[in-house]
Amino acid sequence: MYKYDQYDNKILQQRIAQFRNQMERFLAGELAPEEFLPLRLQNGLYIQRLAPMLRINVPYGMINSRQLRHLAYITRRFDKGYCHVTTRQNIQLHWPELSDVPDILAELAKVEMHCTQSSGNCVRNITSDQFAGVTQDEIVDPRPYCEIIRQWSHFHPEFAFLPRKFKIAITGSEQDRAAIQVHDIGLQLVRSDAGEIGFKVYVGGGLGRTPVIASLIREFLPQEQILPYLEAILRIYNQLGRRDNKFRARIKILVRALGPDVFAQKVEEEFEYMKDGSNILTEEEIERAKSFFTEPPYETLDDASAQAQVDAQAADNRAFSKWLQRNVRAHRVPGYSSVTLSLKPTGVAPGDATDRQLEIIADLADTYSFGEARTTREQNMVLADVKKTDLFELWQQLKQAGFATPNIGSLTDIVACPGGDFCSLANAKSIPIAEAIQRQFDDLDYVYDLGDLDLNISGCMNACGHHHIGHIGILGVDKKGEEFYQVQLGGSAANDARLGTVLGPSFGADEVPEVIQKIIDVYVENRTDEEQFIDTYQRLGNQPFKERVYAKAS
Amino acid sequence: MPKLVKDGAIVDNEWTLMAKPEDAPEAVEVPAGQVIVPLSVWQAQQEKLQTRNDIGVWLNSDEAPEALQDAVQKLPLIALHFPLFSDGRPFSSARLLRDRYGFKGELRAVGHVIRDQMCYLRRCGVNAFDFGDQDINLEEAVKSLDDFTEYYQASHDQPLPLFRRRVS
Ligand code: SF4
Numbered sequence: 001m002y003k004y005d006q007y008d009n010k011i012l013q014q015r016i017a018q019f020r021n022q023m024e025r026f027l028a029g030e031l032a033p034e035e036f037l038p039l040r041l042q043n044g045l046y047i048q049r050l051a052p053m054l055r056i057n058v059p060y061g062m063i064n065s066r067q068l069r070h071l072a073y074i075t076r077r078f079d080k081g082y083c084h085v086t087t088r089q090n091i092q093l094h095w096p097e098l099s100d101v102p103d104i105l106a107e108l109a110k111v112e113m114h115c116t117q118s119s120g121n122c123v124r125n126i127t128s129d130q131f132a133g134v135t136q137d138e139i140v141d142p143r144p145y146c147e148i149i150r151q152w153s154h155f156h157p158e159f160a161f162l163p164r165k166f167k168i169a170i171t172g173s174e175q176d177r178a179a180i181q182v183h184d185i186g187l188q189l190v191r192s193d194a195g196e197i198g199f200k201v202y203v204g205g206g207l208g209r210t211p212v213i214a215s216l217i218r219e220f221l222p223q224e225q226i227l228p229y230l231e232a233i234l235r236i237y238n239q240l241g242r243r244d245n246k247f248r249a250r251i252k253i254l255v256r257a258l259g260p261d262v263f264a265q266k267v268e269e270e271f272e273y274m275k276d277g278s279n280i281l282t283e284e285e286i287e288r289a290k291s292f293f294t295e296p297p298y299e300t301l302d303d304a305s306a307q308a309q310v311d312a313q314a315a316d317n318r319a320f321s322k323w324l325q326r327n328v329r330a331h332r333v334p335g336y337s338s339v340t341l342s343l344k345p346t347g348v349a350p351g352d353a354t355d356r357q358l359e360i361i362a363d364l365a366d367t368y369s370f371g372e373a374r375t376t377r378e379q380n381m382v383l384a385d386v387k388k389t390d391l392f393e394l395w396q397q398l399k400q401a402g403f404a405t406p407n408i409g410s411l412t413d414i415v416a417c418p419g420g421d422f423c424s425l426a427n428a429k430s431i432p433i434a435e436a437i438q439r440q441f442d443d444l445d446y447v448y449d450l451g452d453l454d455l456n457i458s459g460c461m462n463a464c465g466h467h468h469i470g471h472i473g474i475l476g477v478d479k480k481g482e483e484f485y486q487v488q489l490g491g492s493a494a495n496d497a498r499l500g501t502v503l504g505p506s507f508g509a510d511e512v513p514e515v516i517q518k519i520i521d522v523y524v525e526n527r528t529d530e531e532q533f534i535d536t537y538q539r540l541g542n543q544p545f546k547e548r549v550y551a552k553a554s
Numbered sequence: 555m556p557k558l559v560k561d562g563a564i565v566d567n568e569w570t571l572m573a574k575p576e577d578a579p580e581a582v583e584v585p586a587g588q589v590i591v592p593l594s595v596w597q598a599q600q601e602k603l604q605t606r607n608d609i610g611v612w613l614n615s616d617e618a619p620e621a622l623q624d625a626v627q628k629l630p631l632i633a634l635h636f637p638l639f640s641d642g643r644p645f646s647s648a649r650l651l652r653d654r655y656g657f658k659g660e661l662r663a664v665g666h667v668i669r670d671q672m673c674y675l676r677r678c679g680v681n682a683f684d685f686g687d688q689d690i691n692l693e694e695a696v697k698s699l700d701d702f703t704e705y706y707q708a709s710h711d712q713p714l715p716l717f718r719r720r721v722s
Contacts, residue, residue: 007716010704018701022670035668038640121640151706151716157677158649158709161642227715238646239618273654278708278715285717 001062001372002147002292004112011155012109015116019043020102027099042122042160044115045101048424054093054101055118056108060128060146060170061089061374061382065362068373070111072358078104083358085343085351087415087466088167089127089375090118094422116154121162123153123234127169129177130376133293134384136332140189140197142172144289145226148281152227159234163241164249166234167206174495179377181205181214181497182469184251185233190220197223203233203263204255207463211499212252215260217267224281228274232267240266296370296385301335306388313392322448323395323406337388339369341381341403342413346438348402349431350416351379360401368394377466377493378415378454380408411453411520412438415466419459419476420483426459428476428483433457433512440513441520450520452532454493469493471534472519473500474512485512489519489545490537501542504550518548557692559672560660560682562699564692567684569610569631571664584609590633590664593617596625604628612664615643619651626655634680636665645678652679652710669694673701679710 004012022039025031031039040047044055056071075083075093078100084092096104108114118125126146133141149168153159159166169178172189180186186202199221205214221229233251240258242248255263314321329338341361343351353361361381365373368390369383376382381403386394398404407413414437417423419430434457441447456470460477467473469491477484484506491500507515520533522545527536537545555566571590575582579598584591590610596603603609610631613619619626626632632651634644644663651657662682663675669690672683676699685695708715 005720005722007704007720011702011706014702014704018670018698031670035639035670039670121642148717154706155674155702156707157674157705158645159642160674161640161645161671163642235646235649238642243641243643278713278718282718288717288720 001064002059002112002289008112008151009109012112012114012116015043015114015155016102016105016109019105023099023102038120038161040101041120042117043101043105044118045098046119047098048094048422051095052098052101053422054096054104054115055086056083056091056093056113056115057118057125058089058091058113058375059150060126060132060143061130061376062143063373063375065365065371065373067111067113068358068362068365070107071113072355072362074104074107075355075358077107081356082352082354084349084418085353085375085379085381087377087379087417087464088125089130089377090125091375092418094418119165121164121166122160123156123162123166123168126150126153127167127178127183127377129171129173130374130382131177131329131338131384132172133295134331134333134336134338135173136330137174138172138332139174139191140172141290141293142170142187142189143293144286145172145187145189145223146170147292148285148289149226149230152230152279156234158231159238162234162238163243164246164251166237166251168230176493176495176497177377179466179469179493179497182207182211182466182493183214185230186214187226192220199223199226201229203267204252204260205497206250206252207466207468208250209247209461209463210250210252211463211468212256213497213499214252215255215263217260217264223286224283225271225275227279227281228277229267229271231279232270232274235270236263236266295333296372298333298336298385299387301387301389303334303388306335310388310391319406320392320395322444323404324391326406326410326448327404327408328391331385333385335388337386337391339383339386339391339394339398340376340408341383341398342405342407343380343403344407344413344438345402345405346412346442347435349418349421350414350434353381357401357403360397361403364394364397364401378409378413380413406444407447409452409454411441411447411450411455414438414455414457415470416457417459417464419457419465423459423464425462426476427461427478428459428485429509430457430459430465430474430476433474433476433485433509436509436513437516440517450524450533452534454491455516456491466493467491468499469497470500471537472516477506479506483509485509487512487515487519487549489542490534492534503542503546515549519545522548558662558682558684559692559696559699560662562696564696571612571633571684571686574614590631590662593621597621600625610660610662613644613647615641615647619647619655622655626651626657629657629659631660631662632657633662633664633684636663636667639666639668639671644680645674648675648678648680649710669698670701672696672698677705677709677711
């Protein structure tokens with residue numbers, strides 16, 4: 001993992017001092033609320049429906065056991081003893097005291113954590129693949145580049161007051177697990193025919209009110225040119241992005257208005273001025289960044305015998321076998337696996353973890369996974385480097401701690417935003433809907449048999465729950481002051497990223513579980529042996545689902 | 555005389571900021587003395603105004619610095635106007651004026667600029683801050699110029715990014 005040096009620490013301390021001063025001036029009435037607003041947002045602080053909310057960055061999802069333990073302490077001391085993992089791999093506190101926030105930032109800094117630009121109209125936390133560095137389909141490990149871009153974006157003097165928020169995601173694998181095509185900038189690491197490392201650059205994707213799949217504007221950008229190229233995109237956006245209407249201010253609107261070709265051309269023209277500047281990465285800097293993400297001390301293991309042991313354990317224990325299939329993933333190194341900890345047991349808000357659970361994850365990371373863990377876009381956590389021969393023991397401990405629900409990637413691994421229970425922008429609640437669906441599908445064997453299925457819930461059009469790219473997406477809408485839910489089908493966050501299609505008129509909260517059941521029934525009745533839900537949907541289209549869901553009772 | 559922050563010090567504001575004219579810009583009379591005129595007046599009366607050495611020009615946030623063309627080399631002062639502090643376009647304008655068009659004179663932020671933007675604006679090349687009639691304690695505000703003294707990125711004040719300067 002990246003380690004802070006004197007420079008990183010100095011910059012972060014200066015930021016905390018700056019924010020402490022701003023908070024004091026705000027509390028003393030010397031800084032107007034509307035002027036304080038973007039300043040506090042750029043330090044992760046929202047003022048929500050019930051209490052302030054603080055969003056803590058987990059840069060590209062990497063977190064170590066020391067940080068997890070300190071977070072546990074922070075949730076106890078400053079909050080109600082739990083936190084929430086978000087779809088941008090961040091961690092949120094929902095009950096801090098406003099005036100405590102500078103102290104919380106100081107505590108976070110002790111373990112090299114922060115809330116820098118986790119919100120506001122600036123470059124946000126960089127997100128990436130939770131299996132970076134360990135996945136078999138990796139082309140290039142994205143994490144060194146994530147860190148380089150993290151540093152470039154933090155406290156960038158030119159881009160702190162953009163028209164709107166700005167999200168960058170990076171993947172280095174064949175399979176895109178970072179949903180890069182629904183980000184303001186999506187970067188895909190690639191190798192040229194000559195073996196050089198570079199980026200495919202996508203721009204103008206996004207969810208929210210106007211969901212758009214990003215446009216490819218550069219087929220191959222040599223790695224050393226990444227910072228000036230990003231700077232060129234941001235400068236064009238800062239100058240030309242709309243500022244008259246908050247809902248038309250994202251870069252996707254600009255890219256659409258100009259057309260991707262014209263936008264790309266403007267970027268290239270701007271880039272011409274910058275491409276020989278000091279922002280070109282040096283070989284030493286790329287090497288320095290890579291030096292933080294070297295392999296942990298893996299043992300040389302006999303994969304076949306480790307696998308034989310696991311298979312034997314699985315043959316004896318169905319529950320373990322299911323968990324293996326759903327929550328354990330192949331690793332690049334023989335004898336190792338990656339394990340996803342489900343933060344989605346029924347009855348717990350998706351992504352919530354208690355202080356004690358954070359400490360348990362820290363302990364398990366220390367014992368089984370070189371002291372590191374990761375957060376995921378699907379609001380779960382990962383231990384990336386577990387020996388196969390440890391899996392059975394780990395599973396037993398995960399079961400005790402409530403992390404072993406064998407539902408990763410399945411219907412009950414629901415992605416949901418905090419929604420109306422916490423968020424002041426919400427049209428409707430999302431957490432109780434998630435729970436009602438989990439209760440409807442409480443038969444583990446049945447859910448297991450349904451296979452891969454992404455169900456995403458957002459409490460309003462801002463789409464923090466990524467409902468457009470769920471195979472099944474649920475959106476909270478407001479109808480004359482009452483909470484209703486619109487259902488869409490067929491979205492995808494994968495390489496063939498696509499947006500879901502609305503099924504029809506919305507439903508009351510109590511109808512939702514049954515509607516989902518009908519949709520699932522259509523799938524189960526029509527699927528072929530190899531088909532996952534999304535395949536059947538793509539073959540059949542919306543119609544059969546629509547007919548079933550809206551059929552009049554006869 | 556009203557005060558402003560310039561090059562880190564609190565000094566008299568010797569320039570008058572001329573509002574955008576309601577009439578045709580070629581018709582307005584630019585008074586004697588140090589005056590910062592709106593871009594439209596500059597463009598309409600450039601021939602006359604460029605003979606004076608006490609004329610500056612202000613750009614609104616939606617006016618790009620390209621509009622000044624070669625005048626950038628000669629003007630003693632350019633002001634960047636914030637209609638609203640959260641309108642971040644002047645940050646890019648400042649960098650373009652300094653780094654691309656080579657502006658050497660006084661680069662002044664005017665309008666609804668706030669103290670908490672001073673450090674970043676200084677980094678982008680702004681060296682003077684006129685808070686207008688906002689109620690601001692300048693002695694306190696000036697401290698914000700150095701909210702940060704170390705930076706990751708290259709910018710106008712520090713042309714080398716940290717990665718080219720880092721010593722471990
Ligand atoms: S989607 Fe809407 S309700 Fe949900 S967290 Fe985002 S803004 Fe709040």
